[in-house]
Amino acid sequence: MQRPSFVAITSIAASAILLSACSKKEEAAPVAAEPAVAEAPKTIDPAKFLKQPLVSEIYTADPSAHVFNGKIWIYGSHDIDAPAQEGDGGAFVMRDYQPISMDSINGPATVHPVALDIADVPWAGRQMWAPDAAEKDGKYFLYFPVKDKQDVFRIGVAVGDNPAGPFKAQPEAIKNSFSMDPAVFKDTDGKYYMYFGGIWGGQLQRWKSGEYKADDDSQPPNDEPALLPFVARMADDMLEFAEKPKAVKIVDENGKLLLSSDHDRRFFEASWVHKYKGNYYFSYSTGDTHFIAYAMGKSPYGPFTYKGKILEPVLGWTNHHSITEVDGKWYLFYHDSQNSNGATHLRNIKQPVEIQYNDDGTIQTIDPYQEDPPAAPAAPAAPAAPAA
């Protein structure tokens, strides 16, 4: 199914109107040209979408789904409609987290009260982005990226006795943490690993030298390997890394690292790891090409070999997901901007969709639309406005 026109429409609306997520152009690698004129938001027929918004009373994004005590818990960003701030990804000005729970995969979803507010994180400056959570020995750990008071993304952890929170933030960020989009994976041997990182607005490029350089937003040249996400095993107390973070290699079928120019396949943000039939799957967003891609490996540290796409582009600039087993089936959780008619910074988590594995362990690509892309509606309409 082809949808060039719709992808173009959504990308245009997103990037032109909304100062898109992580939208800074790289120096070396080519990116799609941005339109000169902003288009009005489009009202899209709900029937076009494969799945509907999970909740609509608030804007939600970046779903990290887990099963805790037999219930599905989703930890995501809480998007708000507020003036964009300075810098790449400045439209994402989120300030708190509200977990969502479901008793069953097709059942209704409950939005819980604020479980962590930026005001209660002593070291935080601005922009609470995509979180994740983990459970160990009856305690719940909420991992979150936020810029510190020097405007550097760090990853924090807050602890609670209940999956709904409230969570109490540690007084400082996790030592040696940097960049954003933490995802915590529990291996079958009981060890936990955090994956993290994101380029452009996620600041990963500023750490190329191993130290933070605020004025270096360049990406590697086109013919050099792309920047890589990082992984670190968690300490027993789940509050710190047990080791120095290591780069996660994503390679092609010949074992070569994906190149900086390879925007269709290279890592951008939104790390997630799951394990199925003994294989580790590292999945991620390709950012400016808007795919959820995945790579397979034999160890939680990688290397991971690129295998393909799990999800085609959705409505809105960002694409961010998680993959979780519920009652013996595997589901993709993702978001788009259906409720705001395409506003990239006002997203909604969607109902989960079951993923299908092929016999060789590869995953079938999901199209987030029911049918061919909708034509632009005749008259632009104001975005729907759930309460922030």
Ligand code: FUB
């Ligand atoms: O929600 C803010 C940022 O947008 C996330 O951290 C990225 O993954 C992208 O979804």
